[in-house]
Structures are given as structure tokens and as C-alpha cells.
Amino acid sequence: MTGSWRLFLLCGLLQGAGCQTGTNKVLFATNVMPAIGSCVTVPCHFTLEKRFEEDLIPECKPIWRKGNKGPVLPNLTKESTGGMSVTFRGNLTAYDCTTTFYNVDNGSYYFRLECPNKLQWNFVDEPLTIQFKGDLPAPLLTHPKEQVVEGTLVELGCSAPSPCHPHPTIVTWTPTLGLSTQLQRDNEVTSTLTFTASHRYHGNNVSCTAIYFKQSQGKNVTISRSYQLSISFSPRNTSVSGSPCHPAREGGCLNLTCTSHANPPVSEFTWYRIHGERILQIGNGSALSIQLFNTNNWFFCEVLNGIGTEKSNVYKIDIQGIYSTCWQKSLSNDHQIRFF
Template identity: 40%
Template structure:
């Protein structure tokens, strides 16, 4: 990772020389967060003849002067603060950075033998800062299509290896994994990789990574944040239809439908459909559409498409209001009923809003007689009062059913006999007798009789009867 991206702001080149001679490798520059600890990565080499002098008696000292000895060294780290000098590791951690000042420091190696050397050809410039630099996000911009797998990397310098910064993601969109990585110059950075699947919900919403640095001098923690705003391409989502005017509208009214959606890139095509049961009928294009609505054509939806894909809205049903239609009367019991029976009449209709008033009438020729109210009506029927209809009324208007005639049945009544020729006839003349009657159902049997005093003699059947009149055969009845 580039030195300019680290908290230590270290130059990209390290100081050092070939093995076999006295040389030291360390960063040229380190910016130290005030009140925090700091680790100086350091390694060295000695002349070959001093290799055997590297033992447990060796000590590392730091000073801002090239001409110093251990006696006048300003910084004398303990063994716990340094690496293993016998392995040429002079890495030093200062838990109390207040011991340092903004200047250049040099390393001196002193052992309880002939090995004593100040590395004057290379030093580290120490500078103090009050605020940490921003973490680094990789990639710095995010432009992907919905459904793509995304990995974001957040890196923050770890100036003190024992107390690296804590990294948090906001929002936390998936699994994250943290590591402590080493740069080319041996400095370290804290890295967190968050992996997730891109969603349209992420589009335009800031994703940030925050580094929290804990100070060792007891002062409050300090934070630094880096963020990006993802650009997620996705097909139309949350497609809705709005109607103007809103609320109920009268049948045959003109309304305006508007299709709304979220999409990236923008929608390039809107299409409109009318839902007729299971059928979908194309009716137009455009963000908005003006239409005339009917009670049986009031369900609509739209489709929206962009370069990524298409989406469809839910169906919207417009509240189309109309006066009562298709008004019918049903009778219970159905079919023929005896005269003077009780029957129940029921009025049915389609209406929006619902019918609030039903009225019943009996049709007496050209006269209409009001007989009651309500959806159903119980009445007694007779053969001359058997035709009925109903009216249904809502806020929009009134409608009337067709008249229904109940089949009222009754036995033969008003039975009469007519003679042809009428008037007096000569003895032994032939005459025709005709029987007439009112009945429902129709008469299916006529029988004729001659009355002989108290005697009744059967003489024939049928609506009409031809007989010869004798002087003593004058009384005929049906």
C-alpha cells in the first residue's frame, strides 16, 4: 500500500545499505498522533566482524543528535519496547509519545563488548498531528448493476501496532473481515473488507467507514471517516398508479392516470393496460394517460422499462359510480302457486354506491299501485293481482325492473253454457251446446249431463256437444 495512504505518511523509499556494513532501515518520516503510541519499524546490519557481538547485552538508544553515547541518549527504550536486537530487529514502540518531540532521531546500538555504533546516515523525522488522516476506500467510486457482488476495502494506518484503529462500516451491508497488513516500508495498516450484493436500496445512500483511534494518554478517542455514494443501476421498482381526480367518479367520466416508479437509469418507456378479467388490453403509452371509465372497464395497470429491465404496477380499480342497472325480480317459491298463496319477492340490481331505497309496485292495467319497501317483500297473490315490479335508487339515480307476472292457479269458475242457435227451436231440431269457464291451468275435461227430474244422465264430453232436442229433453247441464 502506498506510503501516502498510511497514517504515518511515510515516504515511498526506505533508507538502508547493503548487508555486511553498518546500515539501518527505517521510514524517513513519521507523523505521530498526539497522545497516542507509535511504533517505528527498524532493522539494521553490522559489519561481518561484529556479527558475533550481537548478544543479550545489546541496547538500542535514540537521540536527536548524531554525536551521542548511551550516557547522554534522550530515549533509552527497554527490552520490552524493542525488537530482538540479536536478530537485527530494532523496531521500537513508544507507548508514551510525549517522550518524543518534532525532530529527527537517530539510532545507536551499544553492547557490553566492542560493538558500539551510531547509525548517522539514516534517521527518522518525527512530526506530531492532532487529527488522523481519512481512511482510504477502495474502490473510491462504486458504479455497478443491481445483483453484482461488491467488495469494499477500508484501510487506515496503524501507527501503534499494539493498538490498531477499530474500523466500522455504516451501514453494515454484509460480512466484513479485518486484517493487519504490512506495507513495503514495514509500517502497518488496519484493513476491513466488506462484501455484499448490490441492491437498488443502496443507490444514492452513503456508505462510510470510520476509524477510531484510542489514545494512550487518557484523552478522548479520535475518529476519521471516509465515504462514497454508490451508483446502482436497476430496473424499475415500486411502480404505482395514481388517479386524478381521486376518489369515486361517475360512469363515463374522464380521468388521468399517472405511472410513478424508481429506476436507474431513468425509465424510457411507459405502457398502459386495461385488465378485463384474465385479459390484458393495451390502451396507450406515456407517463400519464387520459381515459374514459365505465363500470365494466375500470381496472388498469402500467409497465415501466429502462435499459436494465421492466417492471409492472399492481392493478388499480377506479371507483366508478352509476345508478342501479340490471334490476330483476325473483319469486319464492318459483313456478305456479295457488291463488291466495303467500310469496316472497326479491329485488336484485348492480349499483355503485349501494342501493339505499327499494320500492315495490303492483301493476293493475295502466295503474301502478305502491305496495311496500325493502329488498324483499312478502305478499298474498290472487288471479287478478299478480303483476309486480320494483324500483332501486342510490345517490346517482333510480332504475326500474321489468314487470313479473306470477303464475297464480285456480279451479274453473264462472262456468256457462251457450246454445246455437239461440232462442226457441222446433222439436227434433239439432242444436250445439258450448261450455265456457275461467281456469288456470286450462280445463282438461268437460262432461255433459241431461237432467231428468232428480236424475242426471251423462250424455257426452268436450267443450261443445251436438244434440237433438225432443219435447221431453230440455234440461241440459254441464
């Protein structure tokens, strides 16, 4: 691939960045704003006049200075624990000048190409401005905007800056509800957590944690952000409880209560009495007071919300003189009934 063709592709990818073929330009973000205490990797590309294309050879050296005529920053193969330095990560013959900066402070930094021929050029018109901002930020957590229904797939996203390529930010999820993937792109890391919605997760908090390496302290720093899950599900664990009016006897009354776990909450409660092989609807509401008979004191409730319905267990009370014995049976297993 010729140098001119490479320049054409580069300019096509960097539209709007002022790129023109046949000019000496260095291209990167106008202002780089890393967090305090972090090293920073700056993606960087450059273009050259046509007369210099043949002079761009593997023996060329990248040079960075702080200030146009300031000191040259040491180019180290390993990161430095003290003093300003850089590690060159690009490929000059591919017009790539990507560099990681260590222990630098606010200011303008200038790039120079120094080759063992006539190509020795200071890119003085396009300085890199580094301006440190506040401390490392909390990750950004994204969640579904629509209602999440039990049984559907849920996707949560978490992104955090990853300014220093030798120490990429790591994103973790707590709890691990499903499959998570992580993607590093430019100076940002993004993680996606995918799981199947369950009523067991409703109301639980899911945390996304960004693990940063803080060069100034030589250790990892963790920052988290949480989201409370809201899962819609049909009624579950529906049951009936009862307490006889005092004294409990034939012709007396029974207080029944129907409870269920659902989201959204139950909107309709319907009560039924089992009369032989028939089912009689006898009332509505979460609580009901009914008259007791010598027989047919079998009851259950049915509940409804916007997602589905569920029937409770069967509740029976036996009348024995002025005393009562209360017990419950499963509607599905212990009583064969027909609905009319």
C-alpha cells in the first residue's frame, strides 16, 4: 500500500479533523482530560507532505516534548514510577503515533519526527493539551426503559473510562446473574450483563464496579454504581388463612384472608366455595367474612394482576359442636372439581 493511499484512508476515517493529504499534520483529540493520578494513552496519527513519504522508514524516532522547546520526555519500554515519561505504542511507518504518558502534568505537549535523513519535523501547529480533571468517575450503568417481564432477557450495560492501556479498567458485576462480556475500545471499556428475568431478582440491587489502576498510588481503586431491579411477574405463593368468629359453630362466621406475591400487586381477589362438584363464587376482596354451614365449608381464592392469575390452596373448616378444626389442601391435588 502506497503512502498516498494510506493518507487517503486516514483522511476518510478522520473526516472533520482538518486532515488534508500532502500536509504535515498530527491528529489527536484537541484536549485530553484524564483523571488525576492516572496515566493516559493518546491515540495519535499524522500525515506528511508527499516529498517526505519515502523518508518515513523504520529507523525514524518519535519524540515528545513538554512545551515547544521544553525537555524531551524519556521514551521507556517499561512504565516509569517517577518523573515524566512516555511509552511509544504506535507504528510510525503506518502513520500511527499513539503514545502512553506517565506522571505528566497539565500543559501542551509537542510531537517530533526524527529520521536519519531529511525528515526531521516538529509538528508545532498541533500541540496535545493535557488537562487533568477530578478524581476517577463512577461507571455509567444503563438499564431497560421498558417494563421487564419475568422470563424475558434483560441486558444491563456498564461503561467506564479506560485511559491507560497498560492498565485497562476492569468492569465486574455483583451478583453475577448471567453472562457478562467486556469490550475495550479506544479509551473506554464497556461491559454487558445478560440474564433471564425472574421474580427472585425483583427488588434486588445489581452493582457495576469499575476497577481502575491509579498510577500515583500504585494500586487499584474501585468505584461502583447500583441499580435496583424491577421485574413484573404473575401472582405466586397465593394462599388462604382463616379465623373463625367466636364462638365457631354452625351458623356462625369465618374470617378469610387471601395473600399473594405479585408485581404489579394483585388488582382483583375472587372468593369461591366448593359445593360438591360445583364451584360457587361468593365474594371479592382480599378479606371476606362468610357464614358457616355443617357441610361444604371448603374455600379458595383466585387472584389477578396485569401479568397473570393464580388460585390458592383449598381451605376447609370442620364444624364439631361449638369447636372447629381448620386445615388446608392443594386445589390441584386433593379435590377434583368442575367449574360451572
